[in-house]
Amino acid sequence: MSPPDFFIGWDRNSGRAQFRFLALVAAGFLALLAGIGLLDGQDAAPRGLFHLAPPPPPDAPIDAVTLRGRVALHPYPTLFVQPDATHPSLHSVLLSGDGKRGPSIDPALADGAMVSVTGLKLRRGTIDMLVVGEEVHPLPDPPIAAPAPVSLGRWRVAGEICDGKCQTGAMQPGQGLSHRACASLCLIGGVPPVFVTASPVAGASFLLLAGPDGRALADLRRLAALPVVLEGEIERRGDLLVFKVDLTQARVL
Amino acid sequence: MSVKYVPVSWTTSKKLYDAGLIAGIALYLLAFSHFAIGAVDDQALRIRALGSCAFLLLSLVLAIGPLARLDRRFLPLLYNRRHFGVITCTIAAGHALAVLGWYFAFSPLGPYDAMLVADIGSGHLRGVPFIPFGIAALLILLVLAVTSHDFWLSFLTPKLWKALHLGVYAAYGLVVLHVAFGALQAQRAFEIEVTVCALGLVALHLWTGFREGRKPRMAAAAPSGLVHACKLGDIAEGRAIVVRLTDADPVAIFRHEGRLSAVSHLCAHQNGPLGEGRVIDGCITCPWHGFQYRLEDGRAPPPFTERIATYRLHLTGDDVMLDPSPNPPGTYVQPLEPA
Numbered sequence: 295m296s297p298p299d300f301f302i303g304w305d306r307n308s309g310r311a312q313f314r315f316l317a318l319v320a321a322g323f324l325a326l327l328a329g330i331g332l333l334d335g336q337d338a339a340p341r342g343l344f345h346l347a348p349p350p351p352p353d354a355p356i357d358a359v360t361l362r363g364r365v366a367l368h369p370y371p372t373l374f375v376q377p378d379a380t381h382p383s384l385h386s387v388l389l390s391g392d393g394k395r396g397p398s399i400d401p402a403l404a405d406g407a408m409v410s411v412t413g414l415k416l417r418r419g420t421i422d423m424l425v426v427g428e429e430v431h432p433l434p435d436p437p438i439a440a441p442a443p444v445s446l447g448r449w450r451v452a453g454e455i456c457d458g459k460c461q462t463g464a465m466q467p468g469q470g471l472s473h474r475a476c477a478s479l480c481l482i483g484g485v486p487p488v489f490v491t492a493s494p495v496a497g498a499s500f501l502l503l504a505g506p507d508g509r510a511l512a513d514l515r516r517l518a519a520l521p522v523v524l525e526g527e528i529e530r531r532g533d534l535l536v537f538k539v540d541l542t543q544a545r546v547l
Numbered sequence: 548m549s550v551k552y553v554p555v556s557w558t559t560s561k562k563l564y565d566a567g568l569i570a571g572i573a574l575y576l577l578a579f580s581h582f583a584i585g586a587v588d589d590q591a592l593r594i595r596a597l598g599s600c601a602f603l604l605l606s607l608v609l610a611i612g613p614l615a616r617l618d619r620r621f622l623p624l625l626y627n628r629r630h631f632g633v634i635t636c637t638i639a640a641g642h643a644l645a646v647l648g649w650y651f652a653f654s655p656l657g658p659y660d661a662m663l664v665a666d667i668g669s670g671h672l673r674g675v676p677f678i679p680f681g682i683a684a685l686l687i688l689l690v691l692a693v694t695s696h697d698f699w700l701s702f703l704t705p706k707l708w709k710a711l712h713l714g715v716y717a718a719y720g721l722v723v724l725h726v727a728f729g730a731l732q733a734q735r736a737f738e739i740e741v742t743v744c745a746l747g748l749v750a751l752h753l754w755t756g757f758r759e760g761r762k763p764r765m766a767a768a769a770p771s772g773l774v775h776a777c778k779l780g781d782i783a784e785g786r787a788i789v790v791r792l793t794d795a796d797p798v799a800i801f802r803h804e805g806r807l808s809a810v811s812h813l814c815a816h817q818n819g820p821l822g823e824g825r826v827i828d829g830c831i832t833c834p835w836h837g838f839q840y841r842l843e844d845g846r847a848p849p850p851f852t853e854r855i856a857t858y859r860l861h862l863t864g865d866d867v868m869l870d871p872s873p874n875p876p877g878t879y880v881q882p883l884e885p886a
């Protein structure tokens with residue numbers, strides 16, 4: 295049998311003083327874990343360097359919808375639908391596929407063709423995205439005129455490069471460094487890149503990114519999900535702002 | 548102490564220990580998820596809760612060693628520390644699986660390929676890929692968890708096993724880098740926890756090391772080759788004093804029923820400090836996990852088979868003199884009986 299002040303794991307008699315001490319340690323341990331758990335959970339959706347607005351839950355329940363409109367293949371597949379009561383100008387809807395993929399587009403589909411697409415509509419702030427599960431095919435509809443690009447001049451803007459899908463609500467939060475690998479995979483897979491600005495630009499906090507030539511950008515993995523400053527021309531197309539950036543000028547903050 | 552290997556030789560203390568641990572983890576995860584603030588998916592919440600919980604547990608498990616050195620009342624926490632380690636590794640693995648099943652899923656690439664290609668550096672300090680640090684830390688923790696069983700301890704020998712398990716400090720360093728380049732870039736609340744835990748651990752280890760380092764070391768005197776260990780009256784009945792030698796392993800000199808016996812201070816199990824143990828039921832009993840050895844030959848009582856080195860003692864008047872050359876483990880030495 296062990297002396298009262300000597301603990302032996304296989305002996306049940308370890309003394310009252312030791313028992314009281316261990317009971318105190320156990321209570322402290324439980325209180326510590328509960329307290330720190332509570333503290334850590336207060337920052338469950340990190341806001342990062344820019345304190346970007348914490349992404350709210352999707353504006354509406356995610357329902358399947360069918361949209362008809364004019365498809366623009368560049369810089370990234372986007373559907374432009376006719377103005378309606380909620381959207382007074384040509385309304386843009388970014389397109390993506392299932393999972394971390396861009397939309398599957400029929401190779402015969404011409405830029406500017408009329409299409410009908412069915413998918414799940416994600417919406418956050420000023421930006422809409424349709425997650426299209428099927429291949430996008432042309433329609434014989436009469437074409438809608440292409441949105442006339444309006445240049446808003448050259449800008450230097452601070453913000454974060456996100457994938458348009460998680461940013462529009464597929465994941466919460468769909469931004470920040472811990473989401474970096476996920477954003478990179480979405481971008482590799484062809485999901486349109488969205489620049490979430492630190493403060494609004496011409497009334498918008500989400501800009502579709504493009505290269506200086508207005509085409510898709512090459513590999514964005516190096517800069518994704520980091521606080522960066524990008525420089526380039528901003529162009530309005532319908533209700534969409536396109537930020538034509540030269541990535542060689544990009545600066546990580 | 549067991550004669551054959553069983554997955555776990557359960558005792559009441561181990562059951563209570565594990566129950567307390569699991570209750571603490573459950574409380575943490577519940578407090579984190581239930582009162583979480585911010586729009587966040589259940590999956591992302593799970594990733595964060597498990598990751599931050601694993602960090603906290605790893606910090607706590609590393610604090611047990613120095614705490615037990617500073618205050619022996621913490622020794623019972625050390626008794627079942629391996630279960631603490633294995634549970635910590637399980638939570639860390641849960642975090643990794645949750646990441647694989649969320650951030651690395653749904654991609655045209657498989658989750659493991661995705662993990663390799665997705666996170667490339669930015670060329671700046673911000674954006675250093677933090678995931679590889681986490682993977683390396685988890686691999687170390689998995690190796691330690693798998694080899695934590697006594698089978699591996701005896702297969703690898705306590706010395707090698709102990710060296711391998713010091714790898715937990717490398718894992719902790721990697722985890723600190725993982726969170727420093729990851730979560731800490733964005734999460735303020737977690738920053739306090741990481742700073743307090745990491746700095747607290749360093750301070751605790753430095754303080755313990757400083758106290759241990761101040762304990763005097765003894766050298767053999769020429770020409771006898773003997774070390775003056777202590778005075779006869781220095782050793783309390785049923786206890787030992789520890790003689791730290793300048794260039795050899797420390798030795799514990801026990802007194803039992805008035806007679807003196809010297810054995811290795813390092814337990815054959817996990818190198819625990821035998822000299823801080825007691826004589827119980829006529830056997831030296833290790834303060835870490837309760838392994839026992841006979842005073843006269845350093846052998847565990849049958850049916851157990853562990854052995855430790857014994858040493859020869861001489862008495863010169865009131866002075867206890869130690870011959871610092873160890874006898875082969877298990878060698879019989881007649882206990883020294885003062886006149």
Ligand code: FES
Pocket residue numbers: 814815816817818819820833834835836837838
């Ligand atoms: S180290 Fe485990 S019993 Fe001694």
